[in-house]
Amino acid sequence: MAALEHLAGGVGASPLPRAAAWPWRTALPAPLRRLLLALALPAAIVALWQWAAVRGWVPPQILPAPALVWDTFLELARGGELLEGFLISLQRIGSGLALGGPLGLALGIWLGVSARARSHLEPTLRALFAVPTLGWIPILILIFGIDEALKVIVIAKAVMVPVVLSTSRGIRNIPLAYLEAARVLRLRPWTRLTRLTLPACLPTVFSGFRLGLSHAFIALIVVEMLAATEGIGYMMVWGRKLFQLDIVIVGIVVVGVAGCVLDLLLRRLERGLSRWAPGHG
């Protein structure tokens, strides 16, 4: 107790005790501070990884040292393989998003506004969505072959599922008061859609898109595991086959960073759209 009082006395001298105790809180600008805080955990993981490598806790063939992974990263980056594979994968993700996103949005809106669609379509859709992508692949190969179309469709399906579910949920969860106001104002269907429905469900739709994006990365690895000879997912599968797990770790880091950046972009887009959307946020 005495120690506590002593501590309090020492800190209490300043009118802003927390700022005095943590001077760096004010010394650094907020964005930089956030960045540093976000990087703290990855830095700790790398430190632990390095420590594990030095102490030989895990066999070097399974978890190569950070320095080796860095060398491999540089080698792959200089050789152009990394960028080439990354661009191909990004293109696949982009096509998958472009196909699955609008389709999922349309289906989700339909399910959200029409009770009939809900009763006719939703059980089937939920049953289809419950089947993991891997189970579809032999059938999809029969229909689409093994070329690019197959990959884009598998990714599009992965994106579509969360988009459909969250869009229809977002629409159904619009507060009753808004709907009643729209009815009283006798809004035309189009106005109602653009002025009420879409803006009100925007946050849920976007969380669906962001979830869809992370599903897209999982699907990417699955489709590149089969019938691909390029792309970042293929690079990882190939690295494991060659027992060069440094390549796999480079892939993990690249996919992780790319996913993080894309998520950030989507969040920016959401903020921009919410500002633009009238009467919301």
Added chain:
Amino acid sequence: MTLWKHLAAFALATAAAFGAHAQAQPETIRFGGFGQGFGQPHGVALLAIAQGKGFIADEFKGTPVKLSFEYFTGTGPAINEAIANNRLDVAQYGSLPNIIGKAGGLPTRILASYGYTTVFGLARKDLEVNSFKDLKGRKVAVAKGTVLHWALLKALQDNGLTLRDIQLVDLKTADQLAALSAGSVDAAVGSSSLLTLRDKGVGKVFYSSKDQGAKASGFGGILVSETFEKQYPDATQRIANGLVKAAHWLGQEANRDEAYRIWTLSGMPYQAFKDDYDGVSLKDAFNPRVDAFLLSQYDDAIDFTKDNKLIRNDIDVAKWAAPQYVENALRAQGLQTYWTNRAALVARR
């Protein structure tokens, strides 16, 4: 407190180290191999016979040594990872993952050859494909980085072609079947599991390595981890004794049907083994010797993996091989002349 903990840990470690040196036999020997899925504790090839007929267990009769057998669905890479994680002492798997693991610094020794597996080439029924020559410019599916990839190259070379003359598509067996049925690829090179398409009338077999024998077939080794071999040379010898007995048993024509039946425990159908081995001398196919012929095949596969950038380091095959255990067993069992000494296929480096 921490000092005591450290001292206790040190005492334990030294006790364990001394104990291990004093111990002539390991507590358990963990065997592993490629399997056919379904999580079966049964496999195929030489190790499955040595296990199924109890040849290895007999060698350890009267000792407290326990034997465990585990067969992996994920084959090569999964087995290499299991050895690296010290979960396996002895493993039977294909030559390409053998090489890839060794080049990656995995401490293994080649204890025995596990036998030869037939490689098949299957083309879509509507195509005029009668030999590898007809594959020029066509889409061919194969599981890259496996011994089948190597076997494809060998067969192409025999027909004056290279891997550049075809469009290679990297597919696993199950997907090869779908892709061939859909017509997305023209042909596939694989194991007897491809033959289901022949039976369904989708494809026709245009090639079988049976005609060419061991030099064109899939091959691989039963590898022992170097730490195990150094620590337990006696147990390593006993394992080799059991493997040689199994190979000798397999070599007798009367046992063929029983061998197929032991292999079906792996979950593969009886027909697959008939397709693989009918008309093939099991004595020749399951020659366990780590001889000049086997080493020259490893040399050849190493050159292939280097040319295709599958490995980063070279391997000294002569140092990798541990032929003495099988040779000792052959002498002890009076089988020195049962299998003739095969010469190297190509001049050894």
